[in-house]
Amino acid sequence: MSPSLFDCTFPYMQRRPSQNTPIEAGLADIGDNLQIPSLFDDASAASPPAATDATPPAAATNTNSETKTKRMASPAESHRGSLKEPHFLEVTDHRTGKTHMVPVEEDTIDAGIFAQLGLSIYDNGYLNTAVCRSSISYIDGDKGILRYRGYEIEDLAKHSSFLEVSYLLIFGDLPTREQLQVWETRVMRHTFIHENLVEYLKSFRYDAHPMGMVTSALSAMSTFHPEANTALQGEHIYEDETMVNKQIFRCLGKVPTLAACAYRHRIGRPYNTPSNELGYTENFLYMLDRLSENNYLPNAKLARALDVIFILHADHELNCSTAAMRQMTSTGVDPFICLSGAAAALYGPSHGGANEAALKMLEEIGSVENIPSFIEDVKAKKRRLMGFGHRVYKSYDPRAKILKNISEEVFAIMGRNNLIDIAVELERIALSDEYFIKRNLYPNVDFYSGIIYKAMGFPVCLDAKKPFPGFPTPFPTDFFPVLFCIARTSGWLAHWHEQLQNPIPIFRPKQAYEGPEPRKYVDISQRTELEKSPLDLQAKYLLRKNLPPMTDEELAKS
Numbered sequence: 001m002s003p004s005l006f007d008c009t010f011p012y013m014q015r016r017p018s019q020n021t022p023i024e025a026g027l028a029d030i031g032d033n034l035q036i037p038s039l040f041d042d043a044s045a046a047s048p049p050a051a052t053d054a055t056p057p058a059a060a061t062n063t064n065s066e067t068k069t070k071r072m073a074s075p076a077e078s079h080r081g082s083l084k085e086p087h088f089l090e091v092t093d094h095r096t097g098k099t100h101m102v103p104v105e106e107d108t109i110d111a112g113i114f115a116q117l118g119l120s121i122y123d124n125g126y127l128n129t130a131v132c133r134s135s136i137s138y139i140d141g142d143k144g145i146l147r148y149r150g151y152e153i154e155d156l157a158k159h160s161s162f163l164e165v166s167y168l169l170i171f172g173d174l175p176t177r178e179q180l181q182v183w184e185t186r187v188m189r190h191t192f193i194h195e196n197l198v199e200y201l202k203s204f205r206y207d208a209h210p211m212g213m214v215t216s217a218l219s220a221m222s223t224f225h226p227e228a229n230t231a232l233q234g235e236h237i238y239e240d241e242t243m244v245n246k247q248i249f250r251c252l253g254k255v256p257t258l259a260a261c262a263y264r265h266r267i268g269r270p271y272n273t274p275s276n277e278l279g280y281t282e283n284f285l286y287m288l289d290r291l292s293e294n295n296y297l298p299n300a301k302l303a304r305a306l307d308v309i310f311i312l313h314a315d316h317e318l319n320c321s322t323a324a325m326r327q328m329t330s331t332g333v334d335p336f337i338c339l340s341g342a343a344a345a346l347y348g349p350s351h352g353g354a355n356e357a358a359l360k361m362l363e364e365i366g367s368v369e370n371i372p373s374f375i376e377d378v379k380a381k382k383r384r385l386m387g388f389g390h391r392v393y394k395s396y397d398p399r400a401k402i403l404k405n406i407s408e409e410v411f412a413i414m415g416r417n418n419l420i421d422i423a424v425e426l427e428r429i430a431l432s433d434e435y436f437i438k439r440n441l442y443p444n445v446d447f448y449s450g451i452i453y454k455a456m457g458f459p460v461c462l463d464a465k466k467p468f469p470g471f472p473t474p475f476p477t478d479f480f481p482v483l484f485c486i487a488r489t490s491g492w493l494a495h496w497h498e499q500l501q502n503p504i505p506i507f508r509p510k511q512a513y514e515g516p517e518p519r520k521y522v523d524i525s526q527r528t529e530l531e532k533s534p535l536d537l538q539a540k541y542l543l544r545k546n547l548p549p550m551t552d553e554e555l556a557k558s
C-alpha cells in the first residue's frame with residue numbers, strides 16, 4: 001500500500017483563501033529553498049498589460065418588465081462593474097403576437113425563460129451557450145487576452161511557477177510564500193502511486209498510446225481510494241474541505257507520475273519512482289529520463305521552459321474537456337473518474353492533438369522555399385494551416401506569443417531546429433496575406449508548442465550541450481497530449497472545486513428531435529427494406545446463400 005493513501009491532514013485549506021489563510025503557523029518554517037529560475041528575466045519577453053475589459057453592456061430597452069428574474073450573484077462582477085439598471089431583450093413572438101422583455105444579465109439571457117414560451121435554444125455543440133458562471137479564467141478573443149483569476153497570462157508566465165498558478169486557479173488567489181511552501185510540500189508528497197497501479201500500467205501492450213494509459217489509470221485511481229468514492233460513501237463526503245483538498249493533492253501529485261510511467265512503458269524502460277526533493281516539473285523530467293544516475297538532475301532552464309508551457313495550458317475556460325469535467329462533476333461521481341473523462345475528451349485530435357498536426361505539417365513543408373506553394377494550397381482550400389485560427393481568439397493567441405519566445409530559449413540550449421525557421425516564415429507570409437487577414441487567422445497555442453517539445457528531446461543531463469550519444473531523443477509525438485493533460489489537470493480541478501462550491505444540477509441538455517413520427521410496430525417477418533440498413537452489406541454477407549456472390553468491392557466494404 002502506498003504510504004500516502006490515507007494521510008491527509010490539511011484541514012486548514014479553506015474554501016476562500018482570501019478570507020482564511022490556508023497556512024497553519026507551525027508549518028511556516030518549511031525551508032525556503034525552492035528557487036524558480038526565470039526564463040523570462042528579459043523584460044522584452046512579456047507583453048504590455050492589456051486593457052481592462054470595462055465595456056458597458058450593449059444599449060438596451062429599459063422598460064417595465066412582464067417577466068422578472070432574481071438578480072444572480074456574478075463572480076465576474078468585481079471586474080466588470082455591477083449592472084445598476086436592468087437591461088432587457090425585447091422579443092416578439094409572431095405566433096402569438098405577444099412581446100416579451102427578457103432580462104439581460106452579464107451579457108447572457110436565461111434560457112429557462114424561453115421554456116415558458118414552449119421553445120428551446122438550438123445550439124449545436126454549445127457554441128453560444130453559457131452552462132455555468134465561473135471566475136477562474138477570462139478570455140477576450142478579439143483583443144487576444146487570457147487571464148487566470150484576473151492576472152494576465154503574460155505576468156504569470158514571467159513570474160510564477162506552475163504549482164503556484166495551480167493554487168491560484170483552484171483557490172482564487174496567489175499564495176503567500178508560506179502557503180506556497182505548504183502547497184508544494186503537500187502536492188509533492190502525493191507523487192507516489194500504489195504498486196498495484198504500477199502493475200496495472202505494466203500490463204498494457206508495449207506500444208499502447210500513452211493517452212490511453214493515462215486516461216485508464218486515472219479512472220483506475222478511483223478504485224484505489226474507496227474513502228473518496230461517492231458511490232460508496234455518498235456525495236456528502238465532499239462537503240468536507242479536507243476531503244476535497246486531499247483529492248486535489250493526490251490528482252496533481254500523481255498525474256505526472258502516471259504520465260511518466262506511460263512514457264517509460266512506451267520506450268521499454270523501467271519506471272522511475274518520483275524524487276520529491278525536486279520541483280514539480282523537474283521531478284517529471286527526472287521520472288521520464290533518469291537511467292541509473294544517483295544524482296540525476298534535469299536541465300534547470302529546460303525544466304523552467306516546460307513549467308511555463310504548463311502554465312500556458314493550465315486553463316482555458318469552458319473548452320471541450322473542461323466542459324466534460326463539469327458535466328461529470330454534476331453527476332456527483334468522484335474526481336478521478338471526472339478527470340479520466342476530461343482527459344478522454346482532451347485525447348481527441350480536434351482538441352489536445354492539434355500541436356502534433358502542426359508539427360507534421362511543418363515537417364511536410366520541409367523548407368522555407370516550399371511555403372508559398374503550401375500557402376496557395378491553403379487558400380485554395382486544399383489544405384488547412386494547422387496551428388492557425390481559433391474558435392475564440394480572433395487576434396494573436398497570447399499563449400502563442402509566449403511560446404514563440406520560449407522556443408528561442410530552448411533552441412539556445414538544444415540547438416536550432418530548422419522547423420522554427422519554417423514556422424516563423426510561414427507566420428510572416430500568412431499574416432501579410434489578404435486571405436488570413438480577412439478571416440482573422442493568427443497562430444494559436446499549437447503552432448509553436450509542438451516544435452518546442454520536439455526540440456526539447458530529453459531535457460535531461462546537467463550539461464545539455466554535452467549530450468549522451470544519440471541525444472536528443474524527441475518526445476514521441478503521441479506523448480504531446482499527455483503533456484497537455486498534466487497541465488490541464490490543474491484547470492480541471494479548479495472547475496471541480498468551483499462546482500462543488502456552486503453546485504449545478506445534473507447536466508441534461510435538450511435535443512431537437514427530428515426522427516420518425518409515431519409508427520406501427522412491424523413484425524420481423526414483414527421487414528423487407530434491408531437495403532436501407534447501414535448494416536446492409538454485412539447482412540447480405542450473412543444471407544449470401546440467397547444472393548449472388550459478393551463482388552470484390554462489396555467484400556472490401558463489408
Ligand code: CMC
Binds near residue numbers: 441
Ligand atoms: N487554415 C486555413 N483556413 C482556415 C483556418 C486554417 N487553419 N482556420 C479557419 N480557416 C478559414 C475557413 O476555411 C473559413 O474560410 P471561409 O470563410 O472562406 O469558409 C474561415 O477561415 C472561418 O473558418 P471556421 O472554420 O468557421 O473558423 P472556426 O473559428 O470555426 O475554426 C478552428 C476554428 C480552430 C477549428 C480552425 O481555425 C482550424 O481548423 N484551425 C486549424 C486547427 C488548429 O490549429 N486547431 C487548434 C486550435 S487551438 C486549441 C486550443 O485552444 O486548445
